[in-house]
Amino acid sequence: MAPAPIIAPSILSADFASLGKACSDTIAQGADWLHVDIMDGHFVPNLTFGPPVVTMIRPHVERPKEAFGKGTFDCHMMIAEPKKWVKDFQKAGCDLYCFHYEAAFSSNAESPEARTEEITNPKALIKYIHGLGMRAGIAIKPGTKHDVLYEILDSENKDEVPDMVLVMTVEPGFGGQKFMPDMMPKVEALRKHYPELNIEVDGGLSEKTIDVAADAGANVIVAGSAVFGAEDPSDVIKKLREAVESRR
Secondary structure, rough: OOOOOOEOOOHHHOHHHHHHHHHHHHHHOOOOOEEEEEEEEEOOEEEEEHHHHHHHHHOOOOOOOOOOOOEEEEEEOOOHHHHHHHHHHHHHOEEEEEEEEEHOOOOOOOOOOOOOOOOOHHHHHHHHHHHHHHOEEEEEEOOHHHHHHHHOOOOOHHOOOOOEEEEEEEOOOOOOOOOHHHHHHHHHHHHHOOOOOOOEEOOOOOOOOOOHHHHHHOOOEOOHHHHOOOHHHHEEEEEEEEHHHHHO
């Protein structure tokens, strides 16, 4: 049986003028996690927010009592040098640090101000994140083949194995894009190989597209405007959850 459904609304679509309240309201409306989109203007052509914002919203949402529990801050790091920011986001209240495979072969420095010629890699970065007490996720862009993840997921060293894979269903960088159904074979293949893996999809998810994603085997659903722009967010969250649950 596939893992339980997890609904993770993206706060990129929330009201930034009252972000703390928007986060707590969404959890109260039935969301499991909050998906926190971090963009640096380099890896993607957009800027969002950094550790200070995560620090400010963390008190509005109770920390999860167990791994992958309610209130998890799922930080999607669309940044060029992900290792540099692991410690800062851990201190800010991140629970799951999800970096991009495409950015993982970058600086091995452990802080934004540090400099080194050494290069890290996905396995080493996952181990580093685990060492700081967080869960680790690895994301792939639409143009990246899913099979690059097999060697990582099959590592004999469990500290190097990610806790979640994120298959992007839009090009990362902006909210409100159209769902890409041609990404679903990636999800299907990953689910076939790793039946117990948390597989997340992000981009264009709504009541109109959830069935396709759920059929493919995705269990972690990121929805932004579909939730935050809804007249009844609780109902949307419920329908997304039911769609995934019915395919388990």
